[in-house]
Structure formats: structure tokens, C-alpha cells
Amino acid sequence: MLKSKKRVTMLLDKGIGLRSQRDLLDTAAPYITQVKIGWGIGNVLPEEILKEKIALYREVGIIVSPGGTALEKAILEDKIDQFSLWLRESGFDAVEVSNGVVKLDEDEKCDLIRDFNKKGFIVLSEVGSKDPLRDHSISIKDRVEATRAELDAGSQKVIVEAREGGKGIGFFDKSGSVISHKISEFLECVDWRDIIFEAPLKNQQVFFIKKIGVDVNLGNIAHDEILSLETLRRGLRGDTLKISG
Amino acid sequence: MLKSKKRVTMLLDKGIGLRSQRDLLDTAAPYITQVKIGWGIGNVLPEEILKEKIALYREVGIIVSPGGTALEKAILEDKIDQFSLWLRESGFDAVEVSNGVVKLDEDEKCDLIRDFNKKGFIVLSEVGSKDPLRDHSISIKDRVEATRAELDAGSQKVIVEAREGGKGIGFFDKSGSVISHKISEFLECVDWRDIIFEAPLKNQQVFFIKKIGVDVNLGNIAHDEILSLETLRRGLRGDTLKISG
Amino acid sequence: MLKSKKRVTMLLDKGIGLRSQRDLLDTAAPYITQVKIGWGIGNVLPEEILKEKIALYREVGIIVSPGGTALEKAILEDKIDQFSLWLRESGFDAVEVSNGVVKLDEDEKCDLIRDFNKKGFIVLSEVGSKDPLRDHSISIKDRVEATRAELDAGSQKVIVEAREGGKGIGFFDKSGSVISHKISEFLECVDWRDIIFEAPLKNQQVFFIKKIGVDVNLGNIAHDEILSLETLRRGLRGDTLKISG
Numbered sequence: 001m002l003k004s005k006k007r008v009t010m011l012l013d014k015g016i017g018l019r020s021q022r023d024l025l026d027t028a029a030p031y032i033t034q035v036k037i038g039w040g041i042g043n044v045l046p047e048e049i050l051k052e053k054i055a056l057y058r059e060v061g062i063i064v065s066p067g068g069t070a071l072e073k074a075i076l077e078d079k080i081d082q083f084s085l086w087l088r089e090s091g092f093d094a095v096e097v098s099n100g101v102v103k104l105d106e107d108e109k110c111d112l113i114r115d116f117n118k119k120g121f122i123v124l125s126e127v128g129s130k131d132p133l134r135d136h137s138i139s140i141k142d143r144v145e146a147t148r149a150e151l152d153a154g155s156q157k158v159i160v161e162a163r164e165g166g167k168g169i170g171f172f173d174k175s176g177s178v179i180s181h182k183i184s185e186f187l188e189c190v191d192w193r194d195i196i197f198e199a200p201l202k203n204q205q206v207f208f209i210k211k212i213g214v215d216v217n218l219g220n221i222a223h224d225e226i227l228s229l230e231t232l233r234r235g236l237r238g239d240t241l242k243i244s245g
Numbered sequence: 246m247l248k249s250k251k252r253v254t255m256l257l258d259k260g261i262g263l264r265s266q267r268d269l270l271d272t273a274a275p276y277i278t279q280v281k282i283g284w285g286i287g288n289v290l291p292e293e294i295l296k297e298k299i300a301l302y303r304e305v306g307i308i309v310s311p312g313g314t315a316l317e318k319a320i321l322e323d324k325i326d327q328f329s330l331w332l333r334e335s336g337f338d339a340v341e342v343s344n345g346v347v348k349l350d351e352d353e354k355c356d357l358i359r360d361f362n363k364k365g366f367i368v369l370s371e372v373g374s375k376d377p378l379r380d381h382s383i384s385i386k387d388r389v390e391a392t393r394a395e396l397d398a399g400s401q402k403v404i405v406e407a408r409e410g411g412k413g414i415g416f417f418d419k420s421g422s423v424i425s426h427k428i429s430e431f432l433e434c435v436d437w438r439d440i441i442f443e444a445p446l447k448n449q450q451v452f453f454i455k456k457i458g459v460d461v462n463l464g465n466i467a468h469d470e471i472l473s474l475e476t477l478r479r480g481l482r483g484d485t486l487k488i489s490g
Numbered sequence: 491m492l493k494s495k496k497r498v499t500m501l502l503d504k505g506i507g508l509r510s511q512r513d514l515l516d517t518a519a520p521y522i523t524q525v526k527i528g529w530g531i532g533n534v535l536p537e538e539i540l541k542e543k544i545a546l547y548r549e550v551g552i553i554v555s556p557g558g559t560a561l562e563k564a565i566l567e568d569k570i571d572q573f574s575l576w577l578r579e580s581g582f583d584a585v586e587v588s589n590g591v592v593k594l595d596e597d598e599k600c601d602l603i604r605d606f607n608k609k610g611f612i613v614l615s616e617v618g619s620k621d622p623l624r625d626h627s628i629s630i631k632d633r634v635e636a637t638r639a640e641l642d643a644g645s646q647k648v649i650v651e652a653r654e655g656g657k658g659i660g661f662f663d664k665s666g667s668v669i670s671h672k673i674s675e676f677l678e679c680v681d682w683r684d685i686i687f688e689a690p691l692k693n694q695q696v697f698f699i700k701k702i703g704v705d706v707n708l709g710n711i712a713h714d715e716i717l718s719l720e721t722l723r724r725g726l727r728g729d730t731l732k733i734s735g
Contacts, residue, residue, distance in 0.1 A: 015472040017268020023507020027539055040481025041472055049272055069483050076486070101486045130483035163483075165447075202655075227505040227531055236530025238559050238620035238653075241566070241591045260717035262513020285726025286717055294517055314728050321731070346731045375728035408728075410692075 002063060002094075002122055003156040007233070008033040010196055010219035011226060012164060015041040018049065020223070021056055028226040029060045034124075036096065036219070038164065039069035047090075054091040064091070068098025068126050071112075075102050080112075084119060097150075098126035100161060106146055110153035117154040124196070125150040128161025132168040135161065140182060144189040151194055158190075159219055162198035166220070170198065178207045192216060200225075205232055206239045247308060247339075247367055248401040252478070253278040255441055255464035256471060257409060260286040263294065265468070266301055273471040274305045279369075281341065281464070283409065284314035292335075299336040309336070313343025313371050316357075320347050325357075329364055342395075343371035345406060351391055355398035362399040369441070370395040373406025377413040380406065385427060389434040396439055403435075404464055407443035411465070415443065423452045437461060445470075450477055451484045492553060492584075492612055493646040497723070498523040500686055500709035501716060502654060505531040508539065510713070511546055518716040519550045524614075526586065526709070528654065529559035537580075544581040554581070558588025558616050561602075565592050570602075574609060587640075588616035590651060596636055600643035607644040614686070615640040618651025622658040625651065630672060634679040641684055648680075649709055652688035656710070660688065668697045682706060690715075695722055696729045 002008070011032050016024070024032075035057050042050055057064045066087070074083035087095060095116045099109055109125065116123045127146045129135040147158045162170040171183050192212050198220040199205050208216045214233045221229055231237040247253070256277050261269070269277075280302050287295055302309045311332070319328035332340060340361045344354055354370065361368045372391045374380040392403045407415040416428050437457050443465040444450050453461045459478045466474055476482040492498070501522050506514070514522075525547050532540055547554045556577070564573035577585060585606045589599055599615065606613045617636045619625040637648045652660040661673050682702050688710040689695050698706045704723045711719055721727040 014469060015272055016469070017265070017272050019264050019268045019509050020507070023509045027505055027507050027535055031534070038473075039483065040476045040479070043481055044276070044472055044475045044479065045272055069481065069486060072483075072486060073481060101483050224504060224506070227534055228528075230534045231530045234530070234534065236533050236559065236563060238529065238562075238591050241559060241562060259714060260517055261714070262510070262517050264509050264513045283718075284728065285721045285724070288726055289521070289717055289720045289724065290517055314726065314731060317728075317731060318726060346728050 001156065002034065002124075005033060006193055006215040006217070008157065008196055008217035008219075009221055009226065009229060010034045010036055010159075010217075011223060012200070012220045013037050013041070013053070013223065014164075015045055016223055018052060018056070021053060024223050024226065025056065025060060028230070029062070031226050031230045032062050034063040034065070034094070037064065037066050039067035040073060042066045042070060042090065043073075050090055058091065058093065063094045063122055065094035065096045065122075065124060066092060068096040068100055071095065071097060072100065072102045075104065084116075087121065092121070094122035094124060096124045096126055096159070097155070098159075098161070100126065100128060100130035106149055109146075110149055113150055113153040113155050123155050124157050124159055125155035126159040126161050128170050130161065130163060130169070135169050140185045140189075143186060147190050147194070157196045157217065158194060159196045160198060162200065162204075162220060164200060164220060166198070166200040166204060172204065176201045176203065178204055180207070180211075183211065187212075202228070202232075202239070205229055209233060209240055246401065247279065247369075250278060251438055251460040251462070253402065253441055253462035253464075254466055254471065254474060255279045255281055255404075255462075256468060257445070257465045258282045258286070258298070258468065259409075260290055261468055263297060263301065266298060269468050269471070270301065270305060273475070274307070276471055276475045277307050279308040279310070279339070282309065282311050284312035285318060287311045287315060287335065288318075295335055303336065303338065308339045308367055310339035310341045310367075310369065311337060313341040313345055316340065316342060317345065317347045320349065329361075332366065337366070339367035339369060341369045341371055341404070342400070343404075343406070345371065345373060345375040351394055354391075355394055358395055358398040358400050368400050369402050369404055370400035371404040371406050373415050375406065375408060375414070380414050385430045385434075388431060392435050392439070402441045402462065403439060404441045405443060407445065407449075407465060409445060409465060411443070411445040411449060417449065421446045421448065423449055425452070425456075428456070432457075447473070447477075447484070450474055454478060454485055491646065492524065492614075495523060496683055496705040496707070498647065498686055498707035498709075499711055499716065499719060500524045500526055500649075500707070501713060502690070502710045503527045503531070503543070503713065504654075505535055506713055508542060508546065511543060514713050514716065515546065515550060518720070519552070521716050521720045522552050524553040524555070524584070527554065527556050529557035530563060532556045532560060532580065533563075540580055548581065548583065553584045553612055555584035555586045555612075555614065556582060558586040558590055561585065561587060562590065562592045565594065574606075577611065582611070584612035584614060586614045586616055586649070587645070588649075588651070590616065590618060590620040596639055599636075600639055603640055603643040603645050613645050614647050614649055615645035616649040616651050618660050620651065620653060620659070625659050630675045630679075633676060637680050637684070647686045647707065648684060649686045650688060652690065652694075652710060654690060654710060656688070656690040656694060662694065666691045666693065668694055670697070670701075673701065677702075692718070692722075692729070695719055699723060699730055
């Protein structure tokens, strides 16, 4: 179960081709826990490529979900049933429930989490807005409450939004630097094992490894940064050389 | 014909290998209208790889030109005939006429456009200097006049220079942000359908899609951003989720 | 011998898969002198992949070393003999001796250079700290003395540290701009042919080519920038169009 796992590394797959994906699996499969096929990338990939992509990951035990935006699009268009069918036909075993753009109050979000659980999917949820202004206005208290409610509803991990770029969102400022005191406050109220921190930039990964430990759950890792992150976790890169992992 | 096309997506190919190119075509071929093999990359690739690269694109109906710099080098060295021969032997069906570095007045540039048209090539032209200072000194009036003259001479689309990096050039400031009022002024005098905006950065792509529409012609898209751009056009990414394309 | 070579291009391989590596060699093998498998990436790659990776490079005459951090880890753990064995079993023909993180005085560093020479490896050494504050406190005089001592001890080239990112380290400021006067001072006292400048960013590569010449030795070049660097050296990109190489 994803719920009990530490050291989760979540890859952000932006639609890399199958040769490139095989390269990635040959070199780094054991270091990838879960893959998010970013936002609506799964909807523009040719169907047969998408199916083979998901199958290749799942063969080696990697969990696969589409991006939260794919679900949000379905919510906007009132097509959740079709979306669920598409998940199943494509081979996804996980789904991410987010409200980064659409308005969805916590009760509705938790209902969705419960619904997808009942349908047999591994559910992750994401807290945060894709709009930097709105995102920075979410208080720590609200983040904590949403996190707890979503875990109670059956989300296996709660993801802290940072987007692909990692700047100006979540616990990061415009330049991508970490706003450390916000994370400290947040971690006083939640268990880090329940959280996946999106941390696409190296300075962010280093921060979390030093602050929380080598087993911290990290997400939105680019496919060509998976090995680098593993070296950071193991103290095999200058930034963490004196830390053993 | 490229001239009448909307929603042109021009890929910047920096010399990706053939396996990577096949991955790209498997996942994204329908979303690529035209490829520019950047600057003089075509001159340093092994000849047989270049020919196969061009052939692979053309087989699926994608137009292929070398970068404008390749022609500018030939102009500097007074080797335009050899350059034309190389174009043909390599399999290019298009050519880009630019004066980003070499001095070439508008009459000479339009003569070149006419010459390459006569030789049977699809011609695109590019307006702008690769030197940020010189580029920012080109007035909107001059840009408009150059654009009109080059379209009249037979250029199928006029490209607005932004380089690979997208910063400090064309309608972008040093940080890559869009200088919106310049674009508004420019678009009062030209038809957006005749223009390809080089827009390598996501914020730039989002700007143009919101300002002009999902069919705006965009260029200098990296090979690993083609799918992402398509999701932006279709409202499948947070930035454009509420826009349908 | 690497010692007498000019125009060294040192690739930073972050663990690209074998398909991607074959793509690279098909398109750019003649432009790569030497490969550094970054920091401890060699330690997290599956053993058989690492061996095949090294063999593929060496088959076409490219020199291969692990990153300096791999050796520094071995120094910290007092496992230099095991490290040497691993080098040999994996197929490396070169080693990089650095003290970017561990404390190692110049005498000890030069002893290590001599030791690896005796063991039959091509030895490169690196001057600089991975910590920006410490790195910027190294005087030019100290850099020059270290460089001379290490060349005397048998280092074939001395690398100026700039890390993968190229910012805030060595002769670069926080934004990656070149601190030109420091390089001028340094080059008054050492022969540029003995130095490899790590220069991952294009503006840095352009600077060195214009300042020192098209044959300058450059390092930490990403795999997808090898062709671009070659075009810069040959005056086939806007930035260096009027320079012939």
C-alpha cells in the first residue's frame, strides 16, 4: 500500500516516448514509487501509446495516475463517469483528486476521494491552488485541516502542490527558494509520512532531505532527475555527502 | 500550403538522435506542423543522420528547414549556390531567410525570398536581430513594414525572433515576460495568421493562447514541450483549463 | 594523451539510458573528448548498465571517469582501495581527484594524483569547493598554486569547478554571468591548455570561446548541448557567427 510507504519518489511524466521510458526503467526503476502523467498529457497521447506506457510502469510495480487537471476537466464538463471509465480502460491504478483550478469545497473533494476508493483506485489528493496568489492565501491551518480530512476520507498521501516549475507555489517563493518556517508550522500538525512534497528543483530536494530525512516523500521529479535524487538521498552528491541514506 | 495554415506549431530540433525523434513522432507527430533544425546544427550532424532525420519528418507531412543562421553563414561566405545544393541534397523542403546577424537590407532579403521561391522551396522569413540591443531598437513600424514586404515577396509566414532561450529578444523582456503593448501595436497592423511567434517558454505560450486564441502560430518549441503545448491549446493544463481549444 | 589535447569537450553524463547514449554517439561522438559520469551517479546505476555505458564510450575513444564526489565519498569512508577496484571492474580509464566537499590538503591531494597515476589511470583534478561561500574565498593565487602543484603531480588537466548548474561557483556569479577579471588574472599565471573550464551555460561557453579561442577546453556540457557547443566553436550559431573555428 502506498499509505504505509516512506521514501516515495513520484515521477512527473510529461509524455516521454516508450524508448525513453525503457531507458528510464532500465536505469532507475527501483527508485520510482509512483508516476503522475502530468495534467492532461494522457489525453493528447495516442491511446495505444498511453496504454503501453502505463503497462510498462505497472509491470515493474510502479503506481500510475493521471494529473489532477485531467479530473478537474472532467468535473468542469460534468463527465466523471466517462473519466472513470477512461482510467480503467487505459490501465491507471491510481487517481489524483485536486482542486487546483476548479472550485470544489472540502466536502465535495472528500466525497470524490471516497467514490474513487470505492471504485477500487488508489487515491492521492493534492492541496493547493495553481494560481500563486490564491495558493499563497491558503493558511497553514486550512492546509492542515484539508490534509487531515482528505486522509480520513481515504487519500493515501496528500500532495503539496508546486507545479512542474516549482516557483511561487506552495512552500516556495518566486525564485523557487523554500519558505522554511511555513513547512515547520505545517509539520507540527501533520505527519511527514502522509505527505508528498512536490519538489522539482534540486535546492528543494536538498532542503527536504536535510530537514526531514532521506526517506522524505518527494514528487514532480523529472525523468532525468530520478537518479540525481537517489544520489542526494544516499549522500552521493556534494550537497548531501555527509548525510548517509 | 503553410501560408493558409492556422495553429502552426514549429519545433526547434537541436539535433536529437533518431531514437528520440521516433519517440517524438510516435507521441506527437500530429501536433507538429514544421521543424526548424536549429541554427547550424544541420552542418555538424553526420550527413546520413541529417538525411534520415529530415526524411522521417517529411514522411509524416512535417515541413523541414534549417535555421536562419545556416543561410546567414552562407551569405557571409558568399556560398548561396552551394547552400541551395546542400538544402536539396539533404532533403529540406523549406528555408528560413533571416538577418539576425548579417547585414542585409530589406530589398536584398526580399530578393532572397523570391529566389528560394523560384527554386521551389517553401520560404519563411524571420524579423529581428539576435543582438538584444539592436533587436529592441527595431520599431513596431519597421517590423510591420518588413513583415508586409516579406509576405509580398513570397514568405509564407513571418517569424518573430526570440531565440532558443526566449529572453530579452523580440516581444520579451530580460526575464522572458511578454511586453504586451508591443504585441498589441504590432497586431493592429498585421494579421496574426501570417505570423509565427517564437515562444519557447510556457508563460509566453499561455500569453499568446489567451491573447490571440488557441490557433495562434507558435515556434521554437522544444521537442519535450510539444505535448505540453498541445494540452495548453486544448485547455488540458491548469493555465488554460477554462479555455476550450 | 589528454594532457596534450586542445579543444577538449567534457560531457556531464547524469545517467542517460543506453538508447539515449547511442543517439548521442550517433550524432555527436567526434565532438566528445571525455565523459564524467556525474558525482555518484555511477554508484546508483545498475552495474551492468554502468559497464555497458562505459564500454560504449570507450569503444569510440572517449575517456571516462566518475565524478569527483564518488572518490570523496570513498575518502570519507576510508575505502580508497575498494574504490580503485570498482573503477577497474567497471571499466573506467580515468579518475577525477577533487576536494569539493572533503578536507584534503594540497599535499594529500597530490599524493592521490600520483597514486592513481601509478595505478594506470588517466588523472584529472578539480580545483574549487562545492560550497559557494568557501569557493569564492579561494584566492587566485591559491588557485594558481594548486593548479601548478597538481599538474606537476601528474594531473593531465585541471578542472575549474562550476557544478551542473554553473551558478555562484568558480568564475561565475549567482546568475551564471562570468566574472571576467578573475579569469584574466588566472590566465596570466597558467596555460589555458592545461585547464578545463566547467561551463554548462551557453553564455559561459560563448565567453570562453571569444576570450580564449575556439579550442578552449570546456566541461560539464549536458548531453543535449554537445552539438550546440560544436556549432558555437565553428561559428555556426548567432553568438559566434563571425568567428571561424
